[in-house]
Structure formats: structure tokens, C-alpha cells
Amino acid sequence: MRPRRNLRMNPRTILNDAILTAVEALDLPRKSSQLTPPKNPEFGDFASNIALVLAKDARQKPLDLARRIADILVLPEGFAQVSVTPPGFINFKLSNSYYYSVLKSILANPHEYGKSRIGIGKTANVEFVSANPTGPLTVGHGRQAILGDTVASILEWHGYEVTREYYYNDAGRQMRLLANSVEARYRELLGEPSPFPEDGYQGDYIRDIARVIRDEYGDSLEPGAAPFRKVTEKTIFDDIKSTLQDLRVVHSRFSNEQSFYDNGAIDQTLSDLRSKDLIYEADGATWLKTTALGKNQDTVLIKKTGEPTYRLPDMAYHRDKFDRGYDMIVDIFGADHIATYPDVLSVLKTLGYDTGKVRVLIHQFVTLLRGGEIVKMSTRKANYVTLRELTERLGADVVRYFFIMRGMNSHLNFDLDLAEDQSEKNPVFYLQYAHARTANILVHARAFDLEPGSDFTTQRLDRPEEINLLKELSRVPVVWESALDSLEPQIIAQNLQTVATAFHKFYTVCRVVTDDQELSLARLAIVSAVKAVLKNGLEILGLTAPDRM
């Protein structure tokens, strides 16, 4: 589901109306055009491509048409000038007074600036990580943890009430294999070696858990006794939760597969599918007619062993999420799930659910490099690098930013050797340093009895670095709302970088605390606005906003 864009009047829509009025006066069709901030600041604040779009209809050269439109266009209030440049762009420049009003509005409500309120009164569920408790989280899980947590924060920022959810499979083959692996290590400890399960979990943590079980339950546990399973699951889950907590990722709800067996949801889903005539038996297994849903192959739902594959519980689980009534359901999966979620969605659609509420975010995998060599990750073979280890070495801010600054579609490379070296140069410090600078200026100003307030002389702010900084601040709401549309945290990270750059440039050129009290107060207003915006952005990204560095 894509949230509806709010229709408040901003300079862009006002300008667009003016352009369309001019176009109609020339008897040309109201085609949609774009108003974009030009890369080159000499071209002003907005560029319209309307003449390029309409050139064919008008049978004129784009440049000539652009001039005609510009001639008859009535410049709306708040705009300072208009120009035409090849190949036919019409450029507009906002007057400084517009930026002054932006500054005032930030200071009037610092913590609200950039909030669209689109999600107010709505609920959302974000499911992420959802790793089965078979071992420690790896660096690969980290990407999903940070992505999911930040997407949730973006939704919260725009007003949604968000549930961060973790789903795990605790009823299938994997967990049985895990328990068997622990039991084998337990027997080893007792000097009664038993064969280690084929494909068993080989990590050292399995031995540690076996030791805990022996210390706690003694050496007389029956084969297949409950602790092998229960203690293992709890121990590993505790580790997963604390690893996530170290990264400031906290789920508010955990759902598990077993509960859907216990409450009959899985049987119910199966019988509902059967009544839709989507189920048949063959080769001793139970099949779902995914061919009827547009696939070129049917899918096994229940193996001939009588055990369902993960798909059936997945369907029951998603159904449960729908029944809980969320306005938006976000599923975050790794690239390995790209082929399976359409099955779940099409089944739910067949069962009458509005799958338009679902946003599926697929992220590509992290390729780990060590010494230039690719490290293949496998929990079972225990040649992973744990997320805990990484967080302990680099810190939560660096790890979070590393994952946020890349788009989820990038197949990103993570060089373990460079990670530590580069952590000191992580761009997150650039943002945090900008924030610390604002804080320090305010402290310094206080020593001179200068306090930022709402009463200042806006006209004193006329240096290019000041106007440019205000310009960046004015773009924040648009950009942060587009992050809500795309659910790409990277957009906010990038935006904060440009704000920080504009501020650093301002800082080097414009001394804030000076003998000129009027100027100082005006600049302090900018500084406190920047501080608020950076703090808001860092908060969304789950990063600290230090006052000193």
C-alpha cells in the first residue's frame, strides 16, 4: 500500500498551478510535468520541464515554447525570479522570505518538523529478522535487523502505531536437528559418544549448551528429553535478543509456528484452501495448486512424512496478521525468499484478504570478505561471523549506519579487515559531529548571554551559505515523506549528509557568536534549527546525537 500524499499547499504545488494556468492560456493540454530542484544552484530552486513535454503538441522548439510560457506566467508570491535555459527548462527562484518562514516554522515546533502525519490513527506491523533460534545472529542478519527497525521508525515518525514483530519456526526439522545436535554433544560429555547427526549444527555454542544442560539436569537425561530442546531454544533466543538490543533493536511481539498448530489455524487454513479446490493429494503428499495461481509448478504443503512445509504455517501466520487489523503489513525478507512470498500473497488474496496492505521489502545479501576472500556463511557449519562480535568491536552507531547508508537492493560487500579500519572514518561521525558542533555553539553563546529565540532579524541572514543551509532545511519534509513512500532508510541518511555538509560550510564561513548581537541571534536561530533537524533524523535512524565528541 502506498500512503496517500497529503495535499497541503507547498511552494511546489502553488508553482505548478501557476504553470498550468499559463499553459491553458496558450491552449495547450494540461500534461503532467516535473518541478525538480536543479543540480546547478545557478538555475534557482525549481526547474520545470513543461516546455520539453509539450513541445510536440505545440509544434514548437522547446526553447521557444519555454520563453512563451515564461512570458505570460504570473509569478506566485514567494518566488523571486524566472529564467529560461536550454534545452527548454523554465527555472524559478524562491525569495529569501520563503526560507525565513521555513526557519520560523522549524523553531516553532522543532520536534514536529518533517512529520507528515500521514499515518496518524493507523497501525502497521513490521516483521523482520525472524531468524530461527538455531544459532547466533550473523552479520547478514544485521542488515535485516537495521533495515526493519529503521523502516518501523520511519512509519512511527509519520504517525503510524507500529508493532515490530519477530516470527520463528519452532515446529519443524531444523529445531529437531538442533536438539539432536545438543544431545549428541551431551552424550559426548558423559563419555558415551553417540553419532553426531548428519547435517547437525557444529558450532561451539552447541557444546556450551550441552554443558549447561549437564550441569543443570545431571547426567541421566533420557534420549530425546525435553531440556535438549527447551534449554537450547531459550539459550539461543536470549543471545539473539541481547545481540539485537545491543544494536537498539527491540521487537515488541514474537510469534511462533507452534502456536498456529495449537490453536488450529493451520488446519483451518488447509480446509479453507481445500474448499477453494486448491488442494490435492499425490505421491503421499498434500499439494497446493499454485499452477492455478499463476505459477508453473505446484507446491507441496504437507510432506509424505505428515509434516507441513514452512509454507503452510507461513500462510496461517500472515492470515493472523491480517486478522489483527493492521492498516499496513510490512514483510522484510532476504533475497532467498523472493520466490516464496508471492505464493503466500496469492493464497491470502484467494481467501479474501486485501493484499494491497502488504509491502514486501526484499534486501540482497551481504557478501563477507576476509583478506579479499569471500567467506561463505552457514550457521550449520559454524563459519559465520557473529553480529554480536561486530557490534562489540565497532559500536552500534557504526554498524547501524553501515547498513542504512546502502540501498536494500545493493549486493553489498563487507570486508571484515577494512571494517575496523574504516570504522573511524564512518560517515556517521560526520553527521554526529555536525550535531555536536551545533550543541557546542549554543553552549558557547550562552557564555556570552546569547540565547536563541523566536525574536530575531531574519533579514540579517543573507549570505549564500546561510540561504543554502535554509534551502536544505526546507527540503527535509519532502525528502522524509518520500522515504515513507519508498520505505528506504537510505534516503534519510543521504538527506542528513547534505544538511550536515551545508551546515559545515556555513560554520566555516559564518561566525555565529560575534559582537554584532543582532547577527548572532539570527545565526543562533539557524543553528538551533539545524540541531533540531539533525536530532530528529538521527533519532529516526536509531543513532545517537552526541552534544560533544
Added chain:
RNA sequence: GCCCUUGUAGUUCAAUGGAUAGAACAAGUCCCUCCUAAGGAUUAGAUGUAGGUUCGAUUCCUACCAAGGGUACCA
């Protein structure tokens, strides 16, 4: 084989179909008497290959090449 992602500077990543393809790290050169130099200024350096659509293509389409993932009665 078929399906999904992705190929951009030496490296890691950006770029709603728009103007001169941005940034960081690495390399070179400058700037602290001044609110923190974790900063600023500046030089050099890139769109896998071949076509197509378009006024305009890194972006859309086709083929090829390369990487990752899927194509399991694993999750």
C-alpha cells in the same frame, strides 16, 4: 535451462527519464591567533558490451557477458 536482483571512479556506495553522473575512502595540493580540523577549499579519476525507444537514457526495452539469489517433500 528458466525466473528475480545487480553491474557506475583504484575501492565501497549514490543519482523521482533531464542540464556539467554525486559522495566517502585511497592519491596530490592548500587552510587552525578565530564558536571542536571527526571540518573546509582544491586536483586527478567512472555509467559491463551491442542495439533500440525518446527532444533527452546510468535510469525504460531487447540480446549478450559477469556476480548474487531462487528454481527442495530445507527455512
